[in-house]
Amino acid sequence: MITPTIVEGLRPYALGEKLRGLRLRKSMGLVELGKHTGLSAAMLSKLERGKLFPTLPTLLRIALVFGVGLEYFFTDERKRHVVAIARKRERLRFPDNPGKGSIAYNFESLDFNATERKLNAFYAEFEPVAAEKVRLHQHAGVELLYLISGTLDLTIGSETFVLEAGDAVYFDSGVRHSYHRASKGPCTGVIVTA
Numbered sequence: 001m002i003t004p005t006i007v008e009g010l011r012p013y014a015l016g017e018k019l020r021g022l023r024l025r026k027s028m029g030l031v032e033l034g035k036h037t038g039l040s041a042a043m044l045s046k047l048e049r050g051k052l053f054p055t056l057p058t059l060l061r062i063a064l065v066f067g068v069g070l071e072y073f074f075t076d077e078r079k080r081h082v083v084a085i086a087r088k089r090e091r092l093r094f095p096d097n098p099g100k101g102s103i104a105y106n107f108e109s110l111d112f113n114a115t116e117r118k119l120n121a122f123y124a125e126f127e128p129v130a131a132e133k134v135r136l137h138q139h140a141g142v143e144l145l146y147l148i149s150g151t152l153d154l155t156i157g158s159e160t161f162v163l164e165a166g167d168a169v170y171f172d173s174g175v176r177h178s179y180h181r182a183s184k185g186p187c188t189g190v191i192v193t194a
Contacts, residue, residue, distance in 0.1 A: 002053065015059075016050040018073055022066045023048075037061040084114035091123075102133045104179055110190070119194040126152055126181040126188070136176040143173040143193045150187025153180040 023033055023044075030041035030048075037044075039058065046052040054062070056070070063070055091108040110121040136155070145154065146168045154161045154169060156177045163169060171177070173193060181187040 006053070010053055013074055015054065015073055016048045019044070019054075019062060020048040022062075022068070026066065033062075033065065036065045084111060086110050086112055086114075097135065102129045103127050104129050104134055104181075107191070119192055122191045122193075124179075124189050124191050125186070126150065126179055128181050128184075131180055134178045134180045136178045138176045139173050139193065141173050141194050142170065143177075143191060144168065144170045145189055145191050147187070147189040149189075150181065150183035150185060152187055152189065153182045154178075155180070 023030070030044045033039075033044055034041045037058075038061065043052065047054050047058075059070060059073055063072065086109070091110070091112070093106050093108050095103040096105050096107065097103065105124045105126045107122040107124045110123055111117055111119070134155075145163070147163045147165055149165050151165075152163045154163055154177065156171050157175050161169065162182065
């Protein structure tokens with residue numbers, strides 16, 4: 001028998017919402033999930049709506065389908081850091097390649113205090129560097145750059161693009177790329193990598 005004490009004790013874990021979130025992220029219907037878990041669509045629906053609480057074996061069946069551990073379900077959402085504010089006064093400024101001569105840009109992490117990050121975001125100030133001293137680099141994933149001010153030459157592979165304030169570019173960051181400030185005045189942007 002499920003008592004009000006049990007209901008209140010389990011409420012912070014939002015088991016039904018977590019189950020539904022996992023299923024929807026995979027664009028999976030209740031019937032399809034039922035085929036993978038051996039549970040009926042009706043039972044899964046009741047679990048998602050909080051009408052039933054799953055047993056540990058039932059929860060484990062579902063967790064295995066989505067590749068998560070049981071701990072995923074028992075994190076109290078009130079204690080997770082689902083919101084992370086990076087105050088300007090708390091951010092640290094770093095050069096792109098410390099101790100290696102010319103600096104193409106300085107950056108500040110915009111998400112340094114976020115947990116379970118799915119992306120990385122940076123504020124960048126591009127420095128005036130001679131074109132011949134600009135270094136190509138690459139990293140796994142993709143990158144989005146939004147230019148806030150100035151003009152920037154962005155070289156991706158063998159092609160160079162001229163970006164102006166307000167322009168944005170999305171590209172495969174596995175391809176060698178570099179930034180070169182083309183404007184005399186300040187040149188700043190936001191870079192997001194994933």
